[in-house]
Amino acid sequence: MEELARYTTTYGKVNSSILSLSIRASAISLAAAASANATLADWEDAVNAGAQPASVLFATINGTAPMVFNVGELSGPRSFEFIVNAGDGGMSSALMGNQFANGGQGLKFEQWQDSGLMGITNFTVIDLTAETATPLFAETHVVFTSDNVDTNLYINGTKVFTFFNYPLLAFGDQGIAAAYNGSVFFDALDGDILGFASYDLALSDAEVAAHSAAFAAVPEPSTLGIAAVAGMGLLARRRRQRI
16 A cells, blocks of 8 residues: 555656646747747738838748739839748749749749759849858748849848849739749749738838848747746646546
């Protein structure tokens, strides 16, 4: 009987420890989810509060299910803004593009051929490669802006490369999370576009930085605390129901 009592007590301690670890892990997971949702919402607010976008897509588009999306009837200066999280699968991958129409241009998350670098492709003309490593497996704010002469590339609010004498050309229907050729998609993204906006103007350095800062903002501690407490309460309630 004493041996059984010791076993029961020990088992209870172990079980409580496992429950405690489970609660902590779930609370951290819920807090992280709250953080990601908050930063996307903050970025969307910044997009809507600043220069009027020509078009927005506040949805997750995966490279396994890309879509055709009208980015606006743009002319002259323009900008394209993305929140992206993707890998380097495939020989080349596009954030957006249309091979044979509406500018005949693709914005490359990774330029051909397995370069590990970002770029722009003017289809049937030239592949332009930036001296900028593709930001892999992380939620990243990416912006291409053009004054109708040159194109600037920004990563997380910082200007990292300029394509001199190559402006942005895309307008109207474009493939999103892949390039489109009028019938099929190709150069599919190995991951997700979490948000997109286009503009009929060149965003300034300050505007790009402000949008990036909004996305990178960390939610108030109270937000994370509420998420953690909610997770702990839910798990504790389920634990009580099993006993």
